[in-house]
Amino acid sequence: xxxxxxxxxxxxxxxxxxxxxxxxxxxxxxxxxxxxxxxxxxxxxxxxxxxxxxxxxxxxxxxxxxxxxxxxxxxxxxxxxxxxxxxxxxxxxxxxxxxxxxxxxxxxxxxxxxxxxxxxxxxxxxxxxxxxxxxxxxxxxxxxxxxxxxxxxxxxxxxxxxxxxxxxxxxxxxxxxxxxxxxxxxxxxxxxxxxxxxxxxxxxxxxxxxxxxxxxxxxxxxxxxxxxxxxxxxxxxxxxxxxxxxxxxxxxxxxxxxxxxxxxxxxxxxxxxxxxxxxxxxxxxxxxxxxxxxxxxxxxxxxxxxxxxxxxxxxxxxxxxxxxxxxxxxxxxxxxxxxxxxxxxxxxxxxxxxxxxxxxxxxxxxxxxxxxxxxxxxxxxxxxxxxxxxxxxxxxxxxxxxxxxxxx
Amino acid sequence: xxxxxxxxxxxxxxxxxxxxxxxxxxxxxxxxxxxxxxxxxxxxxxxxxxxxxxxxxxxxxxxxxxxxxxxxxxxxxxxxxxxxxxxxxxxxxxxxxxxxxxxxxxxxxxxxxxxxxxxxxxxxxxxxxxxxxxxxxxxxxxxxxxxxxxxxxxxxxxxxxxxxxxxxxxxxxxxxxxxxxxxxxxxxxxxxxxxxxxxxxxxxxxxxxxxxxxxxxxxxxxxxxxxxxxxxxxxxxxxxxxxxxxxxxxxxxxxxxxxxxxxxxxxxxxxxxxxxxxxxxxxxxxxxxxxxxxxxxxxxxxxxxxx
Numbered sequence: 001x002x003x004x005x006x007x008x009x010x011x012x013x014x015x016x017x018x019x020x021x022x023x024x025x026x027x028x029x030x031x032x033x034x035x036x037x038x039x040x041x042x043x044x045x046x047x048x049x050x051x052x053x054x055x056x057x058x059x060x061x062x063x064x065x066x067x068x069x070x071x072x073x074x075x076x077x078x079x080x081x082x083x084x085x086x087x088x089x090x091x092x093x094x095x096x097x098x099x100x101x102x103x104x105x106x107x108x109x110x111x112x113x114x115x116x117x118x119x120x121x122x123x124x125x126x127x128x129x130x131x132x133x134x135x136x137x138x139x140x141x142x143x144x145x146x147x148x149x150x151x152x153x154x155x156x157x158x159x160x161x162x163x164x165x166x167x168x169x170x171x172x173x174x175x176x177x178x179x180x181x182x183x184x185x186x187x188x189x190x191x192x193x194x195x196x197x198x199x200x201x202x203x204x205x206x207x208x209x210x211x212x213x214x215x216x217x218x219x220x221x222x223x224x225x226x227x228x229x230x231x232x233x234x235x236x237x238x239x240x241x242x243x244x245x246x247x248x249x250x251x252x253x254x255x256x257x258x259x260x261x262x263x264x265x266x267x268x269x270x271x272x273x274x275x276x277x278x279x280x281x282x283x284x285x286x287x288x289x290x291x292x293x294x295x296x297x298x299x300x301x302x303x304x305x306x307x308x309x310x311x312x313x314x315x316x317x318x319x320x321x322x323x324x325x326x327x328x329x330x331x332x333x334x335x336x337x338x339x340x341x342x343x344x345x346x347x348x349x350x351x352x353x354x355x356x357x358x359x360x361x362x363x364x365x366x367x368x369x370x371x372x373x374x375x376x377x378x379x380x381x382x383x384x385x386x387x388x389x390x391x392x393x394x395x396x397x398x399x400x401x402x403x404x405x406x407x408x
Numbered sequence: 409x410x411x412x413x414x415x416x417x418x419x420x421x422x423x424x425x426x427x428x429x430x431x432x433x434x435x436x437x438x439x440x441x442x443x444x445x446x447x448x449x450x451x452x453x454x455x456x457x458x459x460x461x462x463x464x465x466x467x468x469x470x471x472x473x474x475x476x477x478x479x480x481x482x483x484x485x486x487x488x489x490x491x492x493x494x495x496x497x498x499x500x501x502x503x504x505x506x507x508x509x510x511x512x513x514x515x516x517x518x519x520x521x522x523x524x525x526x527x528x529x530x531x532x533x534x535x536x537x538x539x540x541x542x543x544x545x546x547x548x549x550x551x552x553x554x555x556x557x558x559x560x561x562x563x564x565x566x567x568x569x570x571x572x573x574x575x576x577x578x579x580x581x582x583x584x585x586x587x588x589x590x591x592x593x594x595x596x597x598x599x600x601x602x603x604x605x606x607x608x609x610x611x612x613x614x615x616x617x618x619x620x621x622x623x624x625x626x627x628x629x630x631x632x633x634x635x636x637x638x639x640x641x642x643x644x645x646x647x648x649x650x651x652x653x654x655x656x657x658x659x660x661x662x663x664x665x666x667x668x669x670x671x672x673x674x675x676x677x678x679x680x681x682x683x684x685x686x687x688x689x690x691x692x693x694x695x696x697x698x699x700x701x702x703x704x705x706x707x708x709x710x711x712x713x714x715x
Contacts, residue, residue, distance in 0.1 A: 075678065079463045096678075100464030187658035237547050238567025240659040255548060372676050383660045387572070390660075 029058045031085040031309055036070035036295070043324040047316050058308060074300075078102040083300035085309040091123045091296045092371040094131035099369055103298045104306050105129040106313070115319060115335045122209050123294040123364040132296030133317035135325070137334035138262040139290040139362055140197050141277040141354045143269070148257040152176050158278025160288075162202075162227050165258075165281045169234040172257040182247035182259030183228070183235035185379075185386045190244040192378040196291040196363065197260055199224045202283025206366040206378075212408055217401035220285045225393040227283065229385035239386050263355045264330050277354050292362040294334070332356065370407040377403050450691070456684035463678045473685040482661070483669075487693070490665040493580065494644045500584045501640055502633065505591030510621075512592065513599045523596070530589035538653035541582045545569050545654070572662040575655050579663050583650050587643070591636055598632035599625060634705045638698065645694055666690050 035044070040062050048060050063084075065073055074087040075097065083102065097103040108130050113121060116134065124132045142165070146156035149168065152175040159165040169180025184194045196206070204220035207213065232239055236247070236256050250256045252270045260280060261268075269275055279288040297313040299306055315321060323337050327345045332355045337344035346352035368374040381400040384390035390399065423429050457473055459466040477483060512523050529537060547553045547567035556562040568578045602625060610620050626633075648667050651657060657664035657672065664672075670690060674683020 072675070075463060079678065096463065100462070102463060185659075187656045237565040238570025241547070241567040241570035250548065253548075370677055372672075376672070379658075380660055383658070387660060389572075 031060045033062050034074050034084050034087040035064045036067055036089045038066040039064050043328050047321045051312050051315055078300055083302050085303045086299050086313050088297050091294045092365050095126040095367045096369050098131040104301050117359045119292045124296050126367050132298040133313050134294045135297050135317050136295040137332050138293050139332045139355045139358050140260050142260055142280050143265055144258040144276050146274040159281045161281050162283050173234045179236035179256040180234040182256035183231050183239040184242050184244050185239040185383050186243045187379055188243040189375055192375050193291055195382050197280050200289030200363040201280045201286050203286030214404045217398055221397045222393045225385050232386045240383050263332055279358055287361050290358040290362040293365050368407045373407050453684045453687055456681050457688050459681040461680040473682050477685050486669050493665055497580050497583045497644045498640045501587045501591050504588045505595050508592035509595035512596050526589050526592055529585050534649050538650055545578050569655055575662050579651050579654050594636050598629035602628040638701050
């Protein structure tokens with residue numbers, strides 16, 4: 001009888017331990033992955049499938065969330081103590097997440113660092129560490145509707161300077177009665193991004209990533225803001241109601257003759273339009289520049305399986321997998337693929353040359369602790385010049401620069 | 409059984425049989441429910457307002473959030489704008505609601521159909537209605553600018569949401585569009601409850617339509633008008649979706665009311681502590697407003713001899 005009882009007890013304990021171990025193992029192997037943008041690209045899915053195949057027992061729970069709510073979701077879950085394993089999100093969020101100890105720093109070996117285009121790793125670095133694997137990259141160019149330019153009696157050649165750009169836009173406005181340029185100034189992230197394209201084309205900067213000193217209050221920024229205000233006079237009616245995709249719609253309807261967009265823009269324009277993409281014209285104090293904007297894969301702290309998540313993040317952003325994504329999506333190449341892949345998609349392409357050549361002279365998205373507050377401040381400054389409120393360009397820049405100090 | 413136990417049992421039985429105990433017993437589930445969904449979050453908000461709660465945890469910081477809020481030079485403007493927004497929007501809803509109710513109360517063939525036609529702005533999900541208004545206000549593709557250009561009032565596209573004043577008043581119009589049907593329906597119901605004898609007696613005495621409206625209709629429906637005005641004021645004060653969908657509080661804060669400001673601070677910027685301070689300001693201002701309003705309501709009721 002005693003033996004029977006002991007056997008039963010051991011069996012129960014054994015079964016309990018077995019179930020518990022199994023449960024822990026299953027939990028440890030389930031990676032929750034938030035993918036901002038609302039879809040999982042085929043190139044990424046291929047890597048995830050291969051990862052699952054090579055890691056038996058690992059489950060990857062993908063959640064594709066639209067950009068509007070995605071970053072908030074990942075950050076709020078982490079703040080609430082229920083972090084996802086990894087998330088693909090804007091690199092601008094990394095500094096805050098890192099500072100608040102919610103993500104783990106990543107290691108990118110030196111030989112891999114050399115593969116990236118110049119400036120890319122600055123978009124994920126802060127406090128002397130890398131906080132994510134850069135996974136999508138874009139530069140910008142000026143798209144021009146040649147049909148409209150020629151109709152206005154000009155040759156369709158990209159302007160090299162701001163003055164040339166303004167004169168071209170003014171001629172279109174005077175001769176055709178429609179907007180010469182599409183300008184964005186809505187309360188939206190790409191308003192700040194658009195302004196930064198001009199700022200980096202005039203030698204300006206928002207914050208020095210090396211010293212963490214706010215450098216916005218400079219003659220270059222004042223010149224840029226003044227130019228933005230000047231462009232408003234030849235832009236579409238009410239720029240403060242427009243963000244980039246709305247301006248693209250106007251461009252497709254031939255209601256604006258030119259606007260700034262990323263490399264995907266070419267594929268989103270009406271096929272009937274005759275367009276060219278040219279570098280963003282240089283300001284009086286700078287050279288052709290662009291905003292280097294990246295999205296990254298961050299690994300969250302506190303899941304108990306950070307190492308497995310890190311392995312997947314690394315696999316997704318490794319050279320060949322990353323090339324698959326960039327080439328199929330039509331992104332600016334995030335790495336110098338020509339150094340390890342034969343004849344990559346952008347080599348020998350006049351279209352891609354515009355987006356690739358500007359990388360060297362581009363500037364990163366400024367890294368602040370509170371990127372939304374920064375975005376709001378910058379947009380307020382831009383709307384000020386467009387609406388003629390808040391004083392001169394110098395006043396607006398000085399006010400914004402002073403307020404930025406709180407968020408660095 | 410000991411005498412102590414007997415006394416205890418007797419006390420317990422008296423308590424159980426008392427009316428007060430029975431009343432508390434009946435109220436308890438509702439009270440518990442209210443405490444859970446109103447009391448506890450309010451207590452938690454008060455607690456948070458004394459912390460620097462954010463993404464990285466929280467620490468007690470005393471009155472720092474309040475000091476920061478009261479020294480914020482933009483905040484008085486936001487408070488003033490919120491009250492102006494509420495006053496303007498509620499006034500328009502009351503006036504249009506009253507006119508609408510009067511018209512729908514007229515004996516007319518097909519009256520039921522007209523009454524149904526008033527409802528869509530209230531029935532349509534607010535987000536969908538607001539997206540519709542976004543298109544109405546669009547200067548390049550919208551119907552409003554199109555009609556005004558066609559009539560020669562505008563000589564080109566005009567973006568209604570791009571300028572300080574036009575964005576604010578556009579948001580007010582949308583809020584009035586959403587809120588008026590409910591006011592109309594409530595006023596109509598109140599008007600239908602007014603005794604016809606009063607109108608007939610006044611008519612026999614030679615009272616004009618205007619006199620009858622002023623001296624019979626208005627006093628008789630006054631309790632409903634005042635109650636609706638208070639409810640509408642609270643809803644309008646806290647109206648979020650309309651402004652957020654149309655302008656997100658812009659341009660340059662022209663449509664930022666206290667609730668939009670609180671959302672931006674607490675949720676968009678993850679400053680839960682500072683956001684809680686702003687949320688408490690909303691609660692306190694609304695409480696003070698409601699208190700003053702109820703005092704006024706009593707005085708008006710006395711004036712119109714309404715019980």
